[in-house]
Amino acid sequence: MKNAIDVRSIVKKFGDFTAVNGISFAVEEGEIFGLLGPNGAGKSTLIRMLVTLLPPTAGTALVGGFDIIKQADDVRRTIGVIPQAMTSDLELSVEENLLIYSKLYGVPREKRQRLIPELLEAVELLQWRDKPVKNLSGGMRRRVEIARGLVHEPRVFFLDEPTTGLDPVSRTAVWEMLQRIKTQRDLTILITTHYMDEADKLCDRIAIVDHGKLVALDSPFTLKASIPGKNVLEASFSNPPVGWEATLSQLPYVDGVTAQGNVFRISSSNGPGTTLALMEAASNANVTVHSLSVQSTTLDDVFVHYTGRALRDSLQEASAMDSPFMLRRPGR
Amino acid sequence: MSRMWAIVERELRRFRRSPILIVVSMIFPLCQLVILGYAFGGNVKHLRLAVVDQDHGLPAVKIRELAQAASSGARTVDLIDYADEGQAVHDLRNGRVNGVLTIPPEFSRRMLAKNDPKVALIEDNTDNVVANALAGNLSSMLIAYNEPPTAARVPAKATLDVVEVYPYVPYIQYLLPGIVVMSIFMMVMIGGGIIFIDDKARGLHEGYLVTPITKFELIAGFNVSGTLKAVLAGLTIAIIGSLIAGVPNPLDPLRILRLFIVIIFTAFALISMMFLIMVRVSDPLLPRAIFGVLNTVLYFPSGAVYPRQGFPAWMQAIATVDPFSYAVHAFKSLLLKNTGMEAITTDLLYLLAFSVVAMTAATSLFRRTL
Numbered sequence: 001m002k003n004a005i006d007v008r009s010i011v012k013k014f015g016d017f018t019a020v021n022g023i024s025f026a027v028e029e030g031e032i033f034g035l036l037g038p039n040g041a042g043k044s045t046l047i048r049m050l051v052t053l054l055p056p057t058a059g060t061a062l063v064g065g066f067d068i069i070k071q072a073d074d075v076r077r078t079i080g081v082i083p084q085a086m087t088s089d090l091e092l093s094v095e096e097n098l099l100i101y102s103k104l105y106g107v108p109r110e111k112r113q114r115l116i117p118e119l120l121e122a123v124e125l126l127q128w129r130d131k132p133v134k135n136l137s138g139g140m141r142r143r144v145e146i147a148r149g150l151v152h153e154p155r156v157f158f159l160d161e162p163t164t165g166l167d168p169v170s171r172t173a174v175w176e177m178l179q180r181i182k183t184q185r186d187l188t189i190l191i192t193t194h195y196m197d198e199a200d201k202l203c204d205r206i207a208i209v210d211h212g213k214l215v216a217l218d219s220p221f222t223l224k225a226s227i228p229g230k231n232v233l234e235a236s237f238s239n240p241p242v243g244w245e246a247t248l249s250q251l252p253y254v255d256g257v258t259a260q261g262n263v264f265r266i267s268s269s270n271g272p273g274t275t276l277a278l279m280e281a282a283s284n285a286n287v288t289v290h291s292l293s294v295q296s297t298t299l300d301d302v303f304v305h306y307t308g309r310a311l312r313d314s315l316q317e318a319s320a321m322d323s324p325f326m327l328r329r330p331g332r
Numbered sequence: 333m334s335r336m337w338a339i340v341e342r343e344l345r346r347f348r349r350s351p352i353l354i355v356v357s358m359i360f361p362l363c364q365l366v367i368l369g370y371a372f373g374g375n376v377k378h379l380r381l382a383v384v385d386q387d388h389g390l391p392a393v394k395i396r397e398l399a400q401a402a403s404s405g406a407r408t409v410d411l412i413d414y415a416d417e418g419q420a421v422h423d424l425r426n427g428r429v430n431g432v433l434t435i436p437p438e439f440s441r442r443m444l445a446k447n448d449p450k451v452a453l454i455e456d457n458t459d460n461v462v463a464n465a466l467a468g469n470l471s472s473m474l475i476a477y478n479e480p481p482t483a484a485r486v487p488a489k490a491t492l493d494v495v496e497v498y499p500y501v502p503y504i505q506y507l508l509p510g511i512v513v514m515s516i517f518m519m520v521m522i523g524g525g526i527i528f529i530d531d532k533a534r535g536l537h538e539g540y541l542v543t544p545i546t547k548f549e550l551i552a553g554f555n556v557s558g559t560l561k562a563v564l565a566g567l568t569i570a571i572i573g574s575l576i577a578g579v580p581n582p583l584d585p586l587r588i589l590r591l592f593i594v595i596i597f598t599a600f601a602l603i604s605m606m607f608l609i610m611v612r613v614s615d616p617l618l619p620r621a622i623f624g625v626l627n628t629v630l631y632f633p634s635g636a637v638y639p640r641q642g643f644p645a646w647m648q649a650i651a652t653v654d655p656f657s658y659a660v661h662a663f664k665s666l667l668l669k670n671t672g673m674e675a676i677t678t679d680l681l682y683l684l685a686f687s688v689v690a691m692t693a694a695t696s697l698f699r700r701t702l
Binding site: 055076081083084087096101103104106 | 534544545
């Protein structure tokens with residue numbers, strides 16, 4: 001199978017800060033490829049380079065077979081892009097937004113007259129075609145953007161956090177829509193998201209990016225299988241004695257333990273077996289178990305394994321390099 | 333170039349949905365035309381002149397009669413008799429009168445003896461316009477006073493005959509050309525390159541920067557759409573302003589056609605200049621902050637409100653490169669003199685050259701990436 005995207009040792013520096021540090025990967029045609037990572041990890045910078053919005057400092061990439069540096073215009077004709085910021089004109093109607101962009105892409109009149117209603121139908125906005133975008137909800141606006149990004153029938157579709165800020169219902173609707181559109185059209189999709197559960201369900205392969213580097217890349221199933229433990233136990237205790245973490249590590253089937261205050265995350269190859277042993281150990285040590293949950297391994301666990309921190313914690317740390325427009329304090 | 337027209341279409345569709353913007357952009361120049369035109373254009377009248385006659389002789393009576401005649405005719409001055417010069421000067425200092433005409437006690441005797449007779453005007457020189465009007469009025473009065481009772485049939489002195497080529501131009505008409513340029517500039521500020529900066533601030537530009545549009549198509553699109561908006565404003569103000577200012581034959585089709593051409597050239601030159609100034613700006617507050625500075629630097633040296641010949645050298649230098657100057661000159665030719673194209677060819681050529689240079693520079697400085 002041919003590669004729709006081929007990233008080759010790409011680097012982006014802002015001053016002395018390296019936002020993307022020599023990342024390489026390839027996306028096959030027809031794949032839904034997820035880029036995961038916290039704010040400041042470098043995934044938006046990476047996507048901006050791939051869509052020709054930012055020039056790389058070193059390395060390059062081929063998108064649709066075209067070099068992003070030497071053949072930028074060919075790349076632009078090949079791709080559809082939904083940037084992180086809302087880029088539709090709020091004053092214009094849904095249909096006008098699609099019309100203007102189809103003209104910007106040079107879509108012939110007959111083709112756009114066919115495509116625009118088709119796309120509006122696909123994103124379920126046909127009845128709202130005459131309404132100004134400013135009158136639509138956040139989820140509907142995102143659907144306008146998706147239709148607009150497809151108005152020239154791109155081969156590769158880039159979506160930078162398309163569900164951020166949407167309520168759960170709208171998020172589900174957007175993902176279902178993307179899956180449906182992907183099956184109807186010959187599309188390769190590269191998507192960035194914070195939502196691991198969604199990426200788990202919908203992406204064929206996932207790359208985890210942290211501190212500008214690629215730390216893991218594989219299918220969600222393989223990634224989950226690659227880390228120790230089939231289950232994760234999360235337990236909290238009252239007054240755990242000194243060395244309690246070591247005690248837990250000795251329990252049967254345990255692969256590893258991490259502690260945050262009184263909360264312990266235990267990787268286990270046999271959740272029920274470890275649970276029984278844990279309850280017994282707590283009883284023997286006269287330690288009260290406050291809460292206990294047993295989960296299957298998730299991409300969150302994969303992320304913790306590969307980056308050493310939880311994604312939800314990382315999300316709170318907005319990096320100064322998250323956007324090239326953000327101000328940097330001297331010395332940081 | 334179809335992509336350029338897509339940008340133009342986008343801008344005009346957005347513009348059509350903001351009618352209030354169109355109205356607001358035209359109100360300011362019209363207010364300026366009416367307020368400044370009538371504030372500065374009128375003759376000064378009803379200045380209160382205190383007359384202190386300390387002589388009471390026949391020549392003094394004649395002076396007072398001439399002053400009275402001026403008061404009744406042009407009504408430049410209203411006479412108020414004072415017996416005490418001290419009181420009159422006191423009232424002058426307190427703003428109750430605008431000047432004091434003193435006829436000293438020896439005036440009649442000196443007049444008859446032809447021994448340097450003088451009357452005095454004590455004026456409030458903090459207000460130059462009033463002071464000059466009073467001095468001018470009283471000087472004319474004294475010239476009339478000094479005329480011999482019977483004039484020679486053929487004057488022996490050289491005199492100047494003034495022939496006016498055009499009908500009298502009131503100040504409001506003199507202001508109109510500058511106001512038309514101002515209205516174009518207002519629309520350029522509101523609807524030109526500033527829209528790209530707003531798009532940048534809102535992140536909208538990422539949407540069209542990922543399309544295959546070229547730098548030139550993008551800049552030309554913004555400039556052409558801005559020009560169309562500015563032409564709408566300029567033509568409206570030129571016609572409404574002509575009607576308000578009383579320009580003869582304001583709806584003459586040939587003149588409107590010529591005005592239309594100058595408005596297009598002016599609008600394109602100004603919008604190209606603005607895009608060049610703003611090409612690397614990202615902060616949407618900056619264009620608004622510098623609007624006042626730009627307006628002052630471009631508008632006042634252009635000769636729109638005062639003849640360029642009265643400027644110091646450095647201001648003349650600004651006026652020489654200022655596109656406002658050429659636009660104002662062209663509009664003056666058309667609105668005040670109703671000339672043909674010959675009189676404005678140089679102006680149009682300069683505006684065209686200015687547009688080409690500004691747009692070329694903007695295109696080379698424009699960043700196609702973030």
